[in-house]
Amino acid sequence: MALTPGSSIGHYDVSALIGEGGMGQVWQATDTKLDRDVALKVLQEAFPPDCDRTVTASRRASFRSGHRAAVLVLLVALLLVDSSASAAQPPTPVHGQEGQDAPWVSTPQELVDTMLDIAAVQAGELLIDLGSGDGRLVITAAQRGARAIGVELDDGLVAVSRELAEDEGVADRTEFIRTDLVEYDFSAADVITFFLLPELTIRLRPTFFNLRPGTRIVSNTWDMRGTEEDPEAPGWDPDDTIVLDPCPGFCTAHAWTVPAKVDGLWTLDDAGELELQQRYQRVSGELRTGGRRITLQEGRLTGTILTFRAAGVHYRADIDGSAMDGTAHQGTETRRWGAARRP
Numbered sequence: 014m015a016l017t018p019g020s021s022i023g024h025y026d027v028s029a030l031i032g033e034g035g036m037g038q039v040w041q042a043t044d045t046k047l048d049r050d051v052a053l054k055v056l057q058e059a060f061p062p063d064c065d066r067t068v069t070a071s072r073r074a075s076f077r078s079g080h081r082a083a084v085l086v087l088l089v090a091l092l093l094v095d096s097s098a099s100a101a102q103p104p105t106p107v108h109g110q111e112g113q114d115a116p117w118v119s120t121p122q123e124l125v126d127t128m129l130d131i132a133a134v135q136a137g138e139l140l141i142d143l144g145s146g147d148g149r150l151v152i153t154a155a156q157r158g159a160r161a162i163g164v165e166l167d168d169g170l171v172a173v174s175r176e177l178a179e180d181e182g183v184a185d186r187t188e189f190i191r192t193d194l195v196e197y198d199f200s201a202a203d204v205i206t207f208f209l210l211p212e213l214t215i216r217l218r219p220t221f222f223n224l225r226p227g228t229r230i231v232s233n234t235w236d237m238r239g240t241e242e243d244p245e246a247p248g249w250d251p252d253d254t255i256v257l258d259p260c261p262g263f264c265t266a267h268a269w270t271v272p273a274k275v276d277g278l279w280t281l282d283d284a285g286e287l288e289l290q291q292r293y294q295r296v297s298g299e300l301r302t303g304g305r306r307i308t309l310q311e312g313r314l315t316g317t318i319l320t321f322r323a324a325g326v327h328y329r330a331d332i333d334g335s336a337m338d339g340t341a342h343q344g345t346e347t348r349r350w351g352a353a354r355r356p
């Protein structure tokens with residue numbers, strides 16, 4: 014087996030020869046599982062019986078040409094190349110350990126499954142778990158065909174997650190990024206999951222609310238209503254909540270769909286107007302048409318779909334930026350209606 018710059022062995026990408034002696038060679042390499050530089054010590058092994066023993070001077074050529082020289086890679090001899098990383102392996106994570114904004118406590122697998130069900134994660138979609146712990150939400154989403162990213166600050170948990178993803182055969186659809194979730198741009202996600210403490214959950218609420226309309230957000234236990242001291246309270250109600258019974262430890266999944274933004278004045282196709290006030294997914298306002306002013310009832314946004322009732326007519330419209338288009342339904346009659354946002 015020949016090692017050359019650019020070759021790989023197991024999960025090590027070899028970059029440069031940094032030493033050579035009677036026993037073998039030392040190569041600089043990257044541990045792709047732990048995403049860190051290491052030194053690989055490669056010992057020369059017993060040659061096959063028909064193989065000439067090479068002298069030391071020719072050994073490098075022999076290694077490089079791959080000339081029948083077998084090598085034994087001694088991973089036990091991993092030396093960290095980067096002296097700043099000389100602390101070796103990250104400490105093994107301990108369940109319950111402190112984290113920057115939340116400790117590591119795992120979501121029970123039954124609730125993981127429920128959270129992904131309620132989010133209706135589809136194959137090919139992107140799920141991002143904020144504070145991904147041992148990666149279980151990410152790995153389970155990938156097993157359902159999604160692409161999934163875990164954002165986690167703890168080195169040990171990132172390493173464990175990568176190994177588990179490898180073991181579960183989903184390494185190609187998963188990524189674990191060691192960074193602070195507060196700094197991380199998760200706007201590309203179709204689905205966000207998290208299990209964080211209430212304070213951080215509320216801090217993230219404006220960022221969540223400004224994600225692309227239609228993005229689904231699912232949390233374990235904590236919601237975004239806010240406490241009584243919260244000036245925004247009552248905040249953002251979940252669109253859906255499921256409580257597992259019997260409870261496997263943590264049993265509540267809350268789900269939200271980021272609503273389109275409709276606050277303001279709209280001109281109806283029939284020249285009437287619609288004035289909307291929006292509070293998260295709740296919508297109130299007035300419909301002015303044919304000389305009448307009708308107060309809206311049951312106004313609600315589910316992602317990009319607006320529904321309300323006015324004078325017994327059920328309105329539904331798809332919101333596309335500054336246009337809405339849909340149907341008005343009363344008894345057996347259904348007609349098309351639409352509106353454009355007034356500049």
Ligand SMILES: C[S@@+](CC[C@H](N)C(=O)[O-])C[C@H]1O[C@@H](n2cnc3c(N)ncnc32)[C@H](O)[C@@H]1O
Binds near residue numbers: 117147164170193208
């Ligand atoms: C309660 S655990 C949830 C783990 C996983 N999402 C689950 O549901 O099983 C919260 C995780 O967030 C991580 N964490 C806390 N603050 C963080 C931050 N600011 N940035 C990234 N990760 C963080 C912790 O290390 C911990 O693993």
